[in-house]
Amino acid sequence: MSDVTAAAGPDGSTGGDGANGGSLRLLRRVLSVLALFVVGGAAGGVLWERLWDAPTGLAFQGRWYLEPAGPDFSFEGIALFVLIAFPLGLVLAVLAGLWRGHETVTVVAVLVSAGIAAAVMYAVGTALGPPDPQALAAGRPDYTPLPGDLGLTAPDDGRVRWHSTALVVLPAGAMAGLVGSYLLGNLGFARRSRG
Structure with a gap:
């Protein structure tokens, strides 16, 4: 055993808080990144x-059809999701990357949290948007106008609204932001010696 003790830091801690203090700090970091x-x-x-404008469609024989049909109307919601999710992931990861130390834990926490954030973004957006027009069209007379719903796939009957690769855009932006903050973050922030 050694009789050497660590010098106390500015906050009174000795840096060697033991396993409980270190794991508590890591847990706080992970929960902060998740929040x-x-x-x-x-x-x-x-x-x-x-920001999304709901496309309109018509009920016909118990089904909903986009009117006018076309990819520019059906994929507007997906494009808007991508345009919001990538920079959002980028900014959030740069903020998480400012917290130095334990970079491996931060990378894993950012990746998992970004996946959860993409699901939350989808869930909140679709919950606030109009209901599923296919379900509404079932009991409506023909040619009744109905707004489309917000989703990440084309509004075709039988498609699952969240089965889309657009959900990986927020984690991709987060990883780009974290890599950028780790590679470029110390430029200009390094302390220069005064001696």
């Missing part, structure tokens, strides 16, 4: 729904 991303994902979902 940051969940709140950001919810805000992104609200923004996604607010």
Whole structure:
């Protein structure tokens, strides 16, 4: 055993808080990153729904059809999701990357939290948007106009609304932001010796 003790830091801690203090700090970091991303994902979902213009369609023989049909109308919601999710993930990851130390834990926490944030963004956006027009069209007379719903796939009958690769855009933006903050973050922030 050694009789050497660590010098106390400015906050009175000795840096060697033991296993409990270190794991408690890591748990706080992971939960803080998760909370940051969940709140950001919810805000992104609200923004996604607010900026999106619902396409209109018609009920015909118990089914809903987009009118006018075309990819520019059916994929507007997906494109808007991508345009919001990538920069959102980028900014949130840069904020998480400012917290130095334990980078491996931060990378894993950011990746998992970004996936959860993408799901939260989708869930909040679709919950605020109009209901499923296919379900509404079932009991309506022919040629009744109905708004489309917000989803990440084409509004075709039988498609699952969230089966889309657009959900990986927020984690991709987060990884790009974290890599950028780790590679470029110390430029200009390094302390220069005064001696």
